[in-house]
Amino acid sequence: MLKIYGKVEDGTKAEIMGWVLSIREQKTLAFIIIVDNRKQVQLVVNDIKLLNHVRQNAVISASGTVKKTTQAPGGFEIHVNELRLISKVKKEPPFNIMAKELPSIDLRLDNRALDLRRPYNLDLFNIRATLIRSMREHLYSNGFLEVNTPKIIASASEGGAALFPLMYYDKQAFLAQSPQLYKEELTMPFEKVFEIGPIFRAEPSRTLKHLSESVSLDVEAAFFTNEDLMNLIEGLVKDLLSDIWESSSDLLMRIKAPKLNLPERFNRFTYGKIIDWLSENGRKINFGDDLGQKDLELFGSHINDFYFITEWPIKLKPFYIQPKDSEVTLSFDLMYRELELSSGGERVHDPSILRKNLKGAGLPLKSFRHHLIPYYYGMPPHGGFGMGVERFLMTVTGADNIREVSLYPRDVRRLTP
């Protein structure tokens, strides 16, 4: 809450409220970096008696006069006449938010609100908000309608994947692992829809790139072919990267975000091509087997870029994915090196094929009864994709643990704070 009563020039009166990021005392004066709504401002305290209980993390207000200087963030500092302690530090914090050596991630997550005061995190979560805002803008301008689909659902949308069970009054329910079936239905009235919201997956293992609760961008569009969808994502990724590097380059540079390779056109490799390449490079994969972490690392490091893996085998994809022929599907994963960022494709819109696929996958038709209803009343051909916000943010920022880019991550061991 910075108020400058006039122009930013020497002598103008100013007031500020915020929390103390750092304090450096010299003999007769002290320099305080105060964070005011995520922006750093330097205070100069000429009378160190004013300091009293002020220390790192305390919340203070100050008033004084502006002095321009290239040495301070923002190009000015405030010479303080009055300093008031608003909220003092009542216990010794478990770590110093300015420490060069990073405390363990578990200690930081246990004290997450404090951890978020580290300058890295102030920048990171500003970038995250900008990224999500930019996603929406891109989709608005492409004629997509923003929707909200239910997170409490009666049956599994993808069949096998791990779900969190829930007591819904007297009924069994689940947390939605994606808005898949709902966004598909919504192409029937609305044609092009998107949602950015939480998804829940009971991942049994603990890795650096899985969360039990994450935020997903879900997009679905009537009349979009597999190729249209890949072009849409390609445009989206390019726009996102240019938007955030345009609006937040100072933040990205401070957190040492990598400059990503952004090819004019993202390569498309069929699954078949990739298993051939892997065989030639010493990793034998049978057609129909999934690509493992090691496979993707080998192939991804060879590409070192954004690329698509297309034409996944039918048996690796859920019941709603449109086959291309008797073996492969009209599907794709967007990858950056070895990391899967997005998965999508054309969908089946013929209810009799959907029923056949559900039976084939061993899924009970009864559970999909409500979902199948609209397919009899003129369901358009459609396709879409899901993109993990945290995964994309890992790529953008260079974070090596997905927990770093979620405010309050959830995994098999962590449910608090």
Added chain:
Amino acid sequence: MLKIYGKVEDGTKAEIMGWVLSIREQKTLAFIIIVDNRKQVQLVVNDIKLLNHVRQNAVISASGTVKKTTQAPGGFEIHVNELRLISKVKKEPPFNIMAKELPSIDLRLDNRALDLRRPYNLDLFNIRATLIRSMREHLYSNGFLEVNTPKIIASASEGGAALFPLMYYDKQAFLAQSPQLYKEELTMPFEKVFEIGPIFRAEPSRTLKHLSESVSLDVEAAFFTNEDLMNLIEGLVKDLLSDIWESSSDLLMRIKAPKLNLPERFNRFTYGKIIDWLSENGRKINFGDDLGQKDLELFGSHINDFYFITEWPIKLKPFYIQPKDSEVTLSFDLMYRELELSSGGERVHDPSILRKNLKGAGLPLKSFRHHLIPYYYGMPPHGGFGMGVERFLMTVTGADNIREVSLYPRDVRRLTP
């Protein structure tokens, strides 16, 4: 997917893809209203042999030439040379989407994707998306950071209220009934935050204005007093209403949305004043008792406007609300007539008072152990509010059942589709 190959003038070639809202056959020709990405376009089919299986709800593509006319939506129609059926209607729909008489809400919700094709719903959910977008724009421009807080939580944030229990791997967990504790913690690093996301309340009763899952705008800001918060909401509500009436007046008029009274300044009535007024008007309320539906209807119809109820008794508010004195709190509800739209206030930021309040409310300190941690490290004074998106949308659109303004509503009896 409308493509017009040139200017909108007679004779220009055009192609379109969409679904049939209505079809009107005359002897030798037919008029089709096709919905293309939520916009209506009129087709004129001069050769009715082209119609074949085309009927209401079918998905078709057509090509032909533009003819300008003031009779058609958008000021032009397409005279069709070629018509292709893309997805036909395979079963008789349970209701006509153009019927004057509205089918029962349960029949409509059971067939929600079809129901959403009614022109009323095409407009309504466009307005909903515009409203949410406008909420975000207002908060961005006021310096708020958009955040995502976890929906799976270890303990109840408000104590008593009804929660959905969940199995989180081998632990008991709950669905968040609000982002309350998280948004408060986040004012510590980020000062001003907001989130628009799902909230979950196991409402035991079935009313016209409660959902078990809804979307909430949650706002929290360091250094904001109760008065600051009410001013923020007042500005927000005014901006939202002027934004949507500016951008979507045609849609609002089509759905017969009411023109709301929007006073220059929203009245503030203390809870004490309201119970006095109610006594004078024949409804005796003891200080400390909640205001019931009937009370709010009586008082609300007398006001007929947006207004705040302030200074709620301490015993009616959760543990985190800041007292004003020994009896009442620094809190408010935003009302429109008898409908509560938002609830907020200043929060306690002193951990010892929080601990005392938790004990007083009979809540186990252990469950709030993680939440209390940051309060010892320089927590700023802060306040905030939650606003129900569906409730606000009811007010804006004049819908009398909250289920109408949620795509897939959830209540004690409804978990599907």
